[in-house]
Amino acid sequence: MSQLLIDADGKKSVVLLNQPSYHLGRSLTNEICYPDISGLSRQHLIIERNGPNWILCDLGSTNGTFVNGNRITEPHTLRHKDRVTIGHLSLVFDELRPSDTNPPTVVFVDPPSLSQETPTATGNLASLLREETEDSHGARHMDAVIRAARAMATHLPLEKLFDLILKLSVEAVGASRGVLMTLEGEELLVRAQLGAGFRISWRVRNAVLKEKRSLLVHDALTDSSLALSNSIMRDQVRSIMAVPLQTDEKVIGLIYVDSPHLVKEFTRQDLSLLTVMSNMAAVRIENARLAELEQAERLHAKELEHAAMIQRAMLPSDFPPFPDHPEFQLHASMTPAREVGGDLFDFFLLDDGQLGFVVGDVSGKGAPAALFMAVTRTLLRATASLQGSPGECLTYLNDALVEQNSSEMFVTMFYGVLDTATGRLQFANGGHEPPYLTGLGAARAVRDKSGPILGLFPGTHYRTHSEQLARGEAILLYTDGVTEAMNRQSEFFGRGRLEAYLAAQGQAPAEELILGLNAALQQFAGGAPQADDITLLALRYLGNA
Amino acid sequence: MYTRRVDELKIIVEPNPPGGVHLLRLEGPFTLRDIFDFQALVRRAEIPLTIVDFTGVPYMDSAALGSVMGLHAFCQRKNQKYALTGCNDRLGTLFSVCGVDQTLVTYPTIADAIQALAPGASKVDAASGGH
Numbered sequence A: 001m002s003q004l005l006i007d008a009d010g011k012k013s014v015v016l017l018n019q020p021s022y023h024l025g026r027s028l029t030n031e032i033c034y035p036d037i038s039g040l041s042r043q044h045l046i047i048e049r050n051g052p053n054w055i056l057c058d059l060g061s062t063n064g065t066f067v068n069g070n071r072i073t074e075p076h077t078l079r080h081k082d083r084v085t086i087g088h089l090s091l092v093f094d095e096l097r098p099s100d101t102n103p104p105t106v107v108f109v110d111p112p113s114l115s116q117e118t119p120t121a122t123g124n125l126a127s128l129l130r131e132e133t134e135d136s137h138g139a140r141h142m143d144a145v146i147r148a149a150r151a152m153a154t155h156l157p158l159e160k161l162f163d164l165i166l167k168l169s170v171e172a173v174g175a176s177r178g179v180l181m182t183l184e185g186e187e188l189l190v191r192a193q194l195g196a197g198f199r200i201s202w203r204v205r206n207a208v209l210k211e212k213r214s215l216l217v218h219d220a221l222t223d224s225s226l227a228l229s230n231s232i233m234r235d236q237v238r239s240i241m242a243v244p245l246q247t248d249e250k251v252i253g254l255i256y257v258d259s260p261h262l263v264k265e266f267t268r269q270d271l272s273l274l275t276v277m278s279n280m281a282a283v284r285i286e287n288a289r290l291a292e293l294e295q296a297e298r299l300h301a302k303e304l305e306h307a308a309m310i311q312r313a314m315l316p317s318d319f320p321p322f323p324d325h326p327e328f329q330l331h332a333s334m335t336p337a338r339e340v341g342g343d344l345f346d347f348f349l350l351d352d353g354q355l356g357f358v359v360g361d362v363s364g365k366g367a368p369a370a371l372f373m374a375v376t377r378t379l380l381r382a383t384a385s386l387q388g389s390p391g392e393c394l395t396y397l398n399d400a401l402v403e404q405n406s407s408e409m410f411v412t413m414f415y416g417v418l419d420t421a422t423g424r425l426q427f428a429n430g431g432h433e434p435p436y437l438t439g440l441g442a443a444r445a446v447r448d449k450s451g452p453i454l455g456l457f458p459g460t461h462y463r464t465h466s467e468q469l470a471r472g473e474a475i476l477l478y479t480d481g482v483t484e485a486m487n488r489q490s491e492f493f494g495r496g497r498l499e500a501y502l503a504a505q506g507q508a509p510a511e512e513l514i515l516g517l518n519a520a521l522q523q524f525a526g527g528a529p530q531a532d533d534i535t536l537l538a539l540r541y542l543g544n545a
Numbered sequence B: 001m002y003t004r005r006v007d008e009l010k011i012i013v014e015p016n017p018p019g020g021v022h023l024l025r026l027e028g029p030f031t032l033r034d035i036f037d038f039q040a041l042v043r044r045a046e047i048p049l050t051i052v053d054f055t056g057v058p059y060m061d062s063a064a065l066g067s068v069m070g071l072h073a074f075c076q077r078k079n080q081k082y083a084l085t086g087c088n089d090r091l092g093t094l095f096s097v098c099g100v101d102q103t104l105v106t107y108p109t110i111a112d113a114i115q116a117l118a119p120g121a122s123k124v125d126a127a128s129g130g131h
Helices: A125-134 A138-152 A158-173 A202-209 A268-314 A366-384 A390-404 A494-505 A510-525 B032-042 B062-078 B089-097 B110-117
Strands: A003-008 A011-016 A021-025 A045-050 A053-058 A083-086 A089-094 A106-109 A119-123 A177-184 A187-194 A198-201 A214-219 A238-247 A250-260 A328-335 A343-351 A354-362 A411-419 A424-430 A436-438 A465-468 A474-478 A534-541 B010-013 B021-027 B049-056 B081-085
Touching: A119 A268, A125 A268, A138 A158, A138 A268, A158 A177, A158 A187, A158 A250, A158 A268, A187 A250, A198 A202, A198 A250, A202 A214, A202 A238, A202 A250, A214 A268, A238 A268, A250 A268, A268 A366, A328 A343, A328 A354, A328 A510, A343 A366, A343 A534, A354 A366, A354 A474, A354 A534, A366 A390, A366 A411, A390 A411, A390 A424, A411 A534, A436 A494, A474 A510, A494 A510, A510 A534, B010 B032, B021 B032, B032 B062, B049 B062, B049 B110, B062 B081, B081 B110
Parallel strands: A106 A198, B021 B049, B049 B081
Antiparallel strands: A003 A011, A003 A089, A021 A045, A045 A053, A083 A089, A119 A214, A177 A187, A177 A250, A214 A238, A238 A250, A328 A534, A343 A354, A354 A411, A411 A424, A424 A465, A436 A474, A474 A534, B010 B021
8 A cells, every 4th residue: 555755844744645546735624734834825736646657746735746756737647766755745645565564454553642532423233223223314314224235135145245245334334444344263364454554542442352343433533642733644633433243142243434534424324334234244154154164064065074074995805805715714894983983904815825914003093193004004015015023013113103104193003924834914003902812712912012103203123923823713903992992881882892702602603703703892881872993803713725 | 983982181381380390181091093182282493301291191092102102202302301290000010011111201190290300409300211
């Protein structure tokens, strides 16, 4: 926004050019008036906006108007730093560029003791609504309200709605400028503005926001640093209105309008009208916000649905997965707590005779955990194909995850490789729940640890352990969503119940073992919400026939 | 959307802790929905010793453990000390299963932690996992 830097006989001031035109002269009817400057005609010149430019015209003054030392005889388009002189009055046109310091649109000030900032009219929504219906100006105001209601009924995004509401408000009451602000937490944010450099007192702000009052103020000097004898200064004597954007009892912002006193003096009827319009606007704004929220939620739900499809496609779903390998049975399931989960299971033939299988659990839930899971699964498959031992694989995987991990997430993981010819099992456990060996007598937990959770500690070396599976023996892997499943009495399923289930069903085929355990968990939960992802993998070694 | 109907976690910042100590007490289950509040309250760059008391915490999930690990990493980077106190058997098992029981700095009580880690006491490097 451009401004005029004025030097009137040594007294300096600044006028922000935020109105369509400024008349300058000795007469008090001018927007910029200097009654005491000699050589100035009563109506000396006009500076008015024409598109992006400001045009200076001499109004037939006696002593003429000079720009950069040259008398102008026709309209002059002002350029940055043009100096306009009339006698002892000098104006410098300052074209503020975007790179220049941008003053804030609204500044809240403490009014000085000189301020005559006493509301000349005030009211709350209910009283002003009553007055509006009883007022003799009702017909004219009703037109304005109807026009506003029609305009606001159109479907507009919020940003455009703010601009429209402010424009309608300023036009309805004949203000020179205005600003619409909404309350976000404790902060007021400018959403639409006509004009700039608003200085609103804290008293006005608080009366509108906290006391929910509409105010009409005839504001005297709010900047006591300027000489009282100057009749033109940055903050002219202004008529001000400030009203809450209010729906029922909730204030969501405010509308502030003002006008130079000599241009427009607001009335109580104007205050009533602005209050009514502001109330309508607040309801419209809230409805628009709700509609945007609903739209965002629908979009989010669709995205999650899509993500769930992708995740389901990543997990093996064809069972039995290796029908040509009767020497083992394999079944697995993953039930996410949300649309997408952070648990993973996977299995793959490394070469004929070696079966790799894994269960993992990423910390947290939902989309972040699912993303981390996808990265982990991909890295593990790539690592496993290098044919290293399970410990070597987890060591490599851990360092790869640490390198990419800025979110402090981690994954627990059990990775095993079964020699399907001999039943020899090699494995590495990185911070995961100890699996159970089952099918031959009581279930037995495999407590050998290889190292901590993966993804946080660089340079960790994971050890490989081994077990010998007997024919008919199965290994059951699970995530903590199983043992920490809760019922309505806030009891945990726990290892005790898991071991009891395995004692009873441990010899069942792999698929029945998994399906039965899922059913037992559902029955235990009794309808309580699922708090965590539940993943199970059962591998039973049958040996060669 | 699944939700968990459990008691909410309360995080109480001790208003008059011993000098140079930032002391927080947690009460209730510590789960995913609490981690952001926890992270905001627990990381204080200017405090030499942070103690988080878990006496009132019956259980925590993996996301909460992640935020505790985050505290560990934060203090390592800033060369500050921290301690977790009052962890019950369930929490101890979680730390053990996850292989972080030798990494996290834990003490039975707040007094034990202050005696061991407060200025003037024998220094214990957070990285070595003092007990």
